[in-house]
Amino acid sequence: MLANIDRHTNVGIDPNYEVDNFNIYIDDFIHDYLLWLLAAGWTPGQSIPETTAFKALKYFEEEVLFEPGAPHAGEGPTPRARTEAGPRLTDIVALHLTSATSAALGRKLQGVAMPEAVIPPLLRLAVESLLVEWLPDSSLYTGLVLTGFGAGQALPALYSFRFLPAFGGLLKSRRYAPRRPRPNTDPVIFHSYAQDQLIRGFVYGALPGYELTLRLVTMDYLTRTFDAVVQTIGETNKKLAQQVSDQLADVAREATALGLNTAREQRSSEVFETLWPALDSANADVLSSHALKLMELTVLEHELLAEPSVARPIWVLAMERGRFYWLKDGVRA
Amino acid sequence: MNRTDTVTAEANRRADAALAARTLVEGLSRDITDRAPVAIARRSRPLWARLTRRSDPFTVSRAQVDQWLAGIEARHPLLTVTAQTAGASRLTARAQDSQVA
Numbered sequence: 001m002l003a004n005i006d007r008h009t010n011v012g013i014d015p016n017y018e019v020d021n022f023n024i025y026i027d028d029f030i031h032d033y034l035l036w037l038l039a040a041g042w043t044p045g046q047s048i049p050e051t052t053a054f055k056a057l058k059y060f061e062e063e064v065l066f067e068p069g070a071p072h073a074g075e076g077p078t079p080r081a082r083t084e085a086g087p088r089l090t091d092i093v094a095l096h097l098t099s100a101t102s103a104a105l106g107r108k109l110q111g112v113a114m115p116e117a118v119i120p121p122l123l124r125l126a127v128e129s130l131l132v133e134w135l136p137d138s139s140l141y142t143g144l145v146l147t148g149f150g151a152g153q154a155l156p157a158l159y160s161f162r163f164l165p166a167f168g169g170l171l172k173s174r175r176y177a178p179r180r181p182r183p184n185t186d187p188v189i190f191h192s193y194a195q196d197q198l199i200r201g202f203v204y205g206a207l208p209g210y211e212l213t214l215r216l217v218t219m220d221y222l223t224r225t226f227d228a229v230v231q232t233i234g235e236t237n238k239k240l241a242q243q244v245s246d247q248l249a250d251v252a253r254e255a256t257a258l259g260l261n262t263a264r265e266q267r268s269s270e271v272f273e274t275l276w277p278a279l280d281s282a283n284a285d286v287l288s289s290h291a292l293k294l295m296e297l298t299v300l301e302h303e304l305l306a307e308p309s310v311a312r313p314i315w316v317l318a319m320e321r322g323r324f325y326w327l328k329d330g331v332r333a
Numbered sequence: 334m335n336r337t338d339t340v341t342a343e344a345n346r347r348a349d350a351a352l353a354a355r356t357l358v359e360g361l362s363r364d365i366t367d368r369a370p371v372a373i374a375r376r377s378r379p380l381w382a383r384l385t386r387r388s389d390p391f392t393v394s395r396a397q398v399d400q401w402l403a404g405i406e407a408r409h410p411l412l413t414v415t416a417q418t419a420g421a422s423r424l425t426a427r428a429q430d431s432q433v434a
Contacts, residue, residue, distance in 0.1 A: 029430040065409075081412035093398045096392040102381045109384070115383040123393055127401040135411055 010107035021165040022092055025172065027107075028136035029126050034108055035137070036060045036234045057118055057125070064129045080132040089168035093127055101126065120259075135174045138163055143176070143193040149321050155181055160188055195305040195310055197298035205267030206260075221254035229270045288318035292330050315324065 036056035042048055066077035101123060105114055135141065140164040149156050157180045163173035179189050194200040201207040206214075226248045236239035279290065295314045302310040316327045326333040381390045 007352040079409040082405055083412050085408065090402065091400050094393060094395040097393050098381070099400070102391065103382060105384050114384050117385055119385060119391060123391070127393075127398055130345055130406045131402060131405045132409060166399050 017165075018092060018167040019096055022096055023100045023103070025130075025136070025164060025167065026097065027104040027127060028139040029129060030101065030104035030108060031138040032063075032136045033057070033060050033122065036063075045110075045112065045113060048115060050117060053115045053212070056082050057121060061125055064125060064134050065132060080134055082131040082133065083146040083170070085131055086169045087121040089130065089170050092168040093130070097123060097126065128167075128171060130172070133174050135162060135164060135172055140232075145193045146193065147321060154321065155183075156321075158191060160193055162192060188276060190279070192294070195295075195298045198301050202294070202297055203268050203271055204264045206263070211260055215260060218259075219252045219254045224257065226252065284318040284320045288316045289328055289330070292327065293315050 013207045018148055033056065036059045037048065037052065038044070039059065040056040042052050042056070062077065065080060067080055083203045101119075105233045141164065144163065145158060146161070147158040156277070158178070159175060159178075160177040161173050162176045163171055166172075177191065179191065181187050181189055190203075197207050197209070201210075204211075226245075230241050230248070233244055275290075279287065282290070290312055295316075298310055299312060299314060313329045315333075316330075318325055318327060381387070
């Protein structure tokens with residue numbers, strides 16, 4: 001249903017807005033391809049060997065068209081599920097694909113020529129990617145979580161989707177986290193998805209943006225320092241410089257990740273040692289009360305910063321098998 | 334090498350490549366991550382010409398697009414509610430575990 005928004009809704013999306021969305025999608029698609037190009041050995045700024053371009057395309061094709069994870073013995077990789085194309089999608093692709101691809105490649109490669117032979121299969125993969133259940137890693141997503149009890153189900157299920165702005169009658173979406181609680185072993189699912197920076201900050205002890213800045217600045221400083229050390233050694237002993245360079249190759253990235261991950265684990269352990277038992281056997285009333293508190297973290301931040309985009313009332317839907325009710329700012333509506 | 338070994342080796346290779354790409358997301362050159370538009374429009378040669386040094390612009394016909402889309406429809410299963418199988422759920426649930434406590 002999500003993948004065929006036009007068939008189920010009449011939202012009247014502005015055609016110019018659709019073209020913008022399509023261009024952004026292609027930009028993100030190309031960005032992901034360039035990541036594979038880097039993984040295949042390309043150095044930014046240098047010319048791209050044709051063999052490297054095709055090697056990256058092969059990796060990218062596998063990522064886009066097939067489910068991740070190891071196939072079972074004796075089987076090939078599992079093709080991703082796909083949606084159906086409509087004529088509006090064909091129109092927008094035929095009109096804008098090549099210009100969007102050129103613009104994205106031009107902006108990112110900045111004067112480096114792409115081997116011409118790889119362009120047609122890359123365009124083809126871009127078109128194919130539109131139908132399969134895949135989104136570029138580089139995209140900015142928004143999310144939607146659906147949860148509830150199926151017919152005759154004793155336990156609820158949760159489906160978390162990520163999706164991009166619509167174009168050509170298509171809403172690119174991907175199931176992100178289908179989850180179902182398991183008694184005894186995994187009775188609680190704690191899942192935040194939108195407006196959740198403060199929730200993540202509460203759980204992990206730091207906001208995602210704070211962590212990113214810390215990671216990038218620390219890595220940059222370490223990398224520059226290591227480069228200077230290697231250069232100094234190289235002035236007298238090139239072989240030793242290469243050995244030191246190899247030893248330090250992953251240190252900047254791993255050191256920052258180690259520090260952040262350890263701090264995260266420490267904080268989340270503290271949080272869940274207290275929170276988990278409270279949620280473990282909670283009924284819908286208790287769970288909805290906790291959900292309200294978590295959303296209040298975000299609302300309070302917006303109120304303090306005078307940003308009206310997120311504000312009260314906070315609506316919470318409480319569900320138990322066979323019944324549900326709404327709460328408005330904690331009061332049954 | 335038997336077929337099982339081949340499949341395992343293939344899976345390992347894909348996992349290594351995926352890890353390498355994810356790693357590079359964090360350590361990317363600013364040339365790649367910087368998405369600010371550059372003044373490409375001011376240059377005299379068309380963008381597609383500078384990208385590949387060819388004399389004609391890239392083109393894709395409507396028929397070609399239709400053919401590619403039809404190919405995917407033929408080779409890939411249609412996404413349905415019943416396609417949300419336990420196997421697919423397990424895969425994505427594991428990925429989610431690292432992000433959600």
